Amino acid sequence: xxTQRGLWLFLVPSxxxxxxxxxYPLGYAIYLSFFNYYLGGQPPTFIxxxxxxxxxxxxxxxxxxxxxxxxxxxxxxxxxxLGLAVAFGLYKLTFGVxxxxxxxxxxxxxxxxxxALFLRWIFTGRWGLLDAIIMSFNIFPPDWLGTPGWAxxxxxxxxxxxxxxxxxxxxxxxxxxxxxxxxxxxxxxxxGNWTILTKIMVPAIKPxxxxxxxxxxxxxxxxxxxxxxxxxxxxxxxxxxxxxxxxALAFRLLEIGKASALxxxxxxxxxxxxxxxxxxxxxxxxGAF
Amino acid sequence: xxxxxxxxTLLFLALCAFTVVNLTPIIWAFMTSIKLPVDAFSVPPKLIxxxxxxxxxxxxxxxxxxxFLINSAIIAVSxxxxxxxxxxxxxxxxxxxxxxxxxxxxxxxxxxxxxPHILLAIPxxxxxxxxxxxxxxxxxxxxLVAINQPFTIWMMRSFxxxxxxxxxxxxxxxxxxxxxxxxxxxxxxxxxxxxxxxxFSLLLAYNEFLFALVLTGPNTKTLPVAIAEYGAEDLNxxxxxxxxxxxxxxxxxxxxxxxxxxxxxxxxxxxxxG
Numbered sequence: 001x002x003t004q005r006g007l008w009l010f011l012v013p014s015x016x017x018x019x020x021x022x023x024y025p026l027g028y029a030i031y032l033s034f035f036n037y038y039l040g041g042q043p044p045t046f047i048x049x050x051x052x053x054x055x056x057x058x059x060x061x062x063x064x065x066x067x068x069x070x071x072x073x074x075x076x077x078x079x080x081x082l083g084l085a086v087a088f089g090l091y092k093l094t095f096g097v098x099x100x101x102x103x104x105x106x107x108x109x110x111x112x113x114x115x116a117l118f119l120r121w122i123f124t125g126r127w128g129l130l131d132a133i134i135m136s137f138n139i140f141p142p143d144w145l146g147t148p149g150w151a152x153x154x155x156x157x158x159x160x161x162x163x164x165x166x167x168x169x170x171x172x173x174x175x176x177x178x179x180x181x182x183x184x185x186x187x188x189x190x191x192g193n194w195t196i197l198t199k200i201m202v203p204a205i206k207p208x209x210x211x212x213x214x215x216x217x218x219x220x221x222x223x224x225x226x227x228x229x230x231x232x233x234x235x236x237x238x239x240x241x242x243x244x245x246x247x248a249l250a251f252r253l254l255e256i257g258k259a260s261a262l263x264x265x266x267x268x269x270x271x272x273x274x275x276x277x278x279x280x281x282x283x284x285x286x287g288a289f
Numbered sequence: 290x291x292x293x294x295x296x297x298t299l300l301f302l303a304l305c306a307f308t309v310v311n312l313t314p315i316i317w318a319f320m321t322s323i324k325l326p327v328d329a330f331s332v333p334p335k336l337i338x339x340x341x342x343x344x345x346x347x348x349x350x351x352x353x354x355x356x357f358l359i360n361s362a363i364i365a366v367s368x369x370x371x372x373x374x375x376x377x378x379x380x381x382x383x384x385x386x387x388x389x390x391x392x393x394x395x396x397x398x399x400x401x402x403x404x405p406h407i408l409l410a411i412p413x414x415x416x417x418x419x420x421x422x423x424x425x426x427x428x429x430x431x432x433l434v435a436i437n438q439p440f441t442i443w444m445m446r447s448f449x450x451x452x453x454x455x456x457x458x459x460x461x462x463x464x465x466x467x468x469x470x471x472x473x474x475x476x477x478x479x480x481x482x483x484x485x486x487x488x489f490s491l492l493l494a495y496n497e498f499l500f501a502l503v504l505t506g507p508n509t510k511t512l513p514v515a516i517a518e519y520g521a522e523d524l525n526x527x528x529x530x531x532x533x534x535x536x537x538x539x540x541x542x543x544x545x546x547x548x549x550x551x552x553x554x555x556x557x558x559x560x561x562x563g
Contacts, residue, residue, distance in 0.1 A: 006467040010382035011394070013375040014438055021435035022401060025412035032412065039415070089304050094297055102549060103308050106315065109545045111496045113513040114534045118314035121321060121531065129317050161314070222405040225498040229517055246407045251503065256411060263408030270403060 029260045037257035044257065051261035061262070063237060064245040065269070071152060071241055072220040075159035079216065080209075082160065083167025088197050090168070091175045101172070108165035116229035119158045120145070123230075148238035151231050155239045158226045163216060170212045174205040214274050221270040242266045315538070322531035344525065344532040354533050357515040364429050364511060365494040369487050372434040376441030377483065381471050383442065384449035385457070395446070398439040406436070410503045417504055424506030432500045437490055444489070448482030449475060485551045488544055495541070512537050 033051055037044035055061045086104070090097055107115065122129045123144040134141040144154045178201050186196055202209065224243050227233065233240035233248065240248070246266060250259035323340040348354050383391045413432055414423075422428035452475050460474040476483070498513045505511060516537060519530050 004387065007382040007386050010378040010467075010471070014379035014442065017371075017375060017431070017435055018401070018438050021431050022404075022409070022438070025409055025416060026404065028412040028416065029408055032415070086304065086307060089300055093300055093304065096301060100304055100308055102545075104311060105545070106542070107311055109492075109541050110315070110538050111498075111513055111541065113498050113517050114537050115314075117516065117530065117534050118318045121318055121527070122314050127527075129313070161311070165311075218403050222407065224407065225513075228498075228502075243405060243407045246405075246411075250407075250411045250414070256415060260408070260411050263405060263411060266405045267403075267408055270405065274403070 030264055032257055033261035033264050035257045037255075039254040039256050041254075047257075051258045052265070054258060055261055055265065060237060060240070060245060064240050064242050067152070067237075067239065068221065068241040068243075071156055071159070071239070072217060074152075074156040075163070075220055076213065076216045078156065078160045079164045079167045080213065082164050083171050084197075084202075086164070086168045087171035087175055088193075088201075090172050092193070101169070105165045105169060107161050108163065108169075110162070112162065112225035113229055115162050116158060116226040119154075119161060119226075120230055123154050145231055146235055148235060151235060151238050155227055155230060158230055159220060159223060162226070163220075167212065167216070170208065171205070174208040175201055178204045210278065214277055217273060217277065218270060221266070221273070242269070318531045319535050321527055322535050324528060326525055326528060344528040345536065347525075348529045348533045349536060352529065352533075354512070354515065354536070357510055357512045360505070360509050361495055361511040361513075363426060364433065364509070365491050367426070367430045368433045368437060368494040369490045371430065372437040372441050372490055373445075373483070373487050375434075376438055377445045377476070377486075378471070379438075380442045380445035381449050381475060384446045384452075385454075395443070398442055402439045406499050409436075410499055413500065414503045423504060424508050426509055429501065429504045429509060429511075432504060433494050433497060436497075436500070437493060440493065441486055441490060444486045445479070445482065448479040448486075452478050485548065488548055492541065492544055 032044070034046060034048055035044040036047045036050065090101060093100075110118070120128075123131075125131060125141075125143050125146060126135075128144070130144070131141045142150050144150050182200055182204075183196055186200055191199070222243050223241075224247065227239055227241065227244055228247070231239045233244040237245075242262065243266065246259050246262045249255045249262060320336075322344055323342060324338055325341060328338040349358075383395060409432075413428075417423050417428045420428075456474060456478070457470050460470045465474065495511075496513065497511075498517070501511045501514045502517075505514060512533075516530065516533050519533065520526070
């Protein structure tokens with residue numbers, strides 16, 4: 001067919017850009033991951049899987065995986081629970097939904113760097129708003145950004161501040177698509193809100209939930225802007241996720257080869273996580289029917 | 290079952306409380322930006338003070354943040370002007386193709402959206418240095434155009450899917466060639482969607498930080514990099530950077546108001562945060 005063949009021409013400009021600026025650099029990064037390459041040092045030497053082997057023996061690498069899992073799970077979990085609760089609240093509310101929805105959404109659309117600054121001015125020791133409030137009750141506040149545990153907590157809160165509104169928006173839109181007759185008949189049978197939410201509505205929008213969780217996990221895995229501004233991975237390496245460690249390797253220590261290997265591992269790990277998520281949720285789905 | 294008035298009021302108040310807590314960081318930053326340092330550093334925090342817009346003027350004019358705004362604008366507008374046309378063409382083709390080829394491409398685009406940006410930042414930096422493109426507009430613009438493609442294509446494809454194929458066929462019978470079908474028949478129908486895609490792409494480019502951090506320099510620095518780097522040079526630092534941060538946020542708030550009806554669609558395809 002003439003038409004179908006003509007359509008391929010429409011793909012050429014975009015295809016060229018993607019190949020040259022996305023796929024070629026990606027291939028180049030994979031290529032670099034097999035080299036011992038210090039920026040501005042000796043010319044790169046081929047070391048095969050040397051960088052990967054070095055990473056497997058690197059405590060900081062395993063540490064960063066742990067922190068990534070903790071921060072991603074903490075943030076996405078918090079966002080989902082809070083998002084579902086608020087979305088259900090909005091669904092139940094009979095007035096004033098629109099302005100509330102719009103105002104709630106504001107934090108999501110703020111430039112991530114700016115959002116991180118806003119939060120830093122809340123959490124900064126002594127002068128931050130939170131400390132000022134706590135101290136006016138004569139309580140000595142914890143160092144939100146300076147102690148490892150609290151810093152992780154603050155980073156999770158920061159991610160949740162920006163992405164809970166996203167969850168609310170998507171889940172609220174989803175809840176509104178659930179068939180009303182089912183809910184009404186359950187109400188006739190005397191089912192409470194909790195039962196309706198967990199037994200009827202959540203199963204009904206399962207594909208949407210899966211989709212939004214996959215998107216969030218994917219983005220949380222590579223989240224950089226807020227951690228960079230809030231803690232820069234510190235104190236020490238307390239909030240150093242895979243992305244932060246890769247950045248430090250590449251642009252602070254200039255170990256381009258090792259950093260590329262770490263980037264490739266991050267890609268594989270996030271693909272694996274998403275794959276597992278889809279597998280587990282679909283498997284459960286099939287078992288249910 | 291009609292919900293009782295009392296429970297509705299309670300629910301409304303609870304959601305209001307959530308919203309207020311949520312907006313506190315923004316309100317607090319705005320208040321800091323119009324406070325003198327004496328008021329900004331008081332414990333307990335002062336809620337009543339004489340406002341001043343001096344810091345807004347200082348940071349944008351005297352500290353020359355307007356330059357970074359121009360850099361950001363040049364980059365964001367160029368990205369939209371390149372990314373949206375080529376992405377729209379590809380989206381049209383993918384919405385009209387039959388067979389498994391287009392499915393494969395669409396899935397591939399989705400996978401590209403998953404790339405950790407840090408993995409791309411490394412070769413971008415090495416290649417840009419090799420080509421002498423660090424701190425130039427083309428490097429930054431092309432990087433963002435490429436990153437933007439999966440979003441633009443998926444978004445525009447969803448609009449083209451709503452255009453009935455009969456319209457294409459009728460135009461073909463009237464003697465239009467494929468380009469005319471695209472440009473004169475399908476494109477006018479999706480024009481609202483085109484504007485929405487443009488605005489989202491603009492936002493994406495405006496908000497981007499990691500590539501800007503790696504690829505830009507003194508001549509091309511964008512607003513997010515400038516504000517992140519802005520250090521404590523003087524006593525008024527807090528008020529000044531708060532003023533800059535609020536200024537950076539303002540155009541986005543305006544965008545959101547223009548886009549509010551289309552947020553779900555745009556966000557689903559990964560706008561705003563790349």
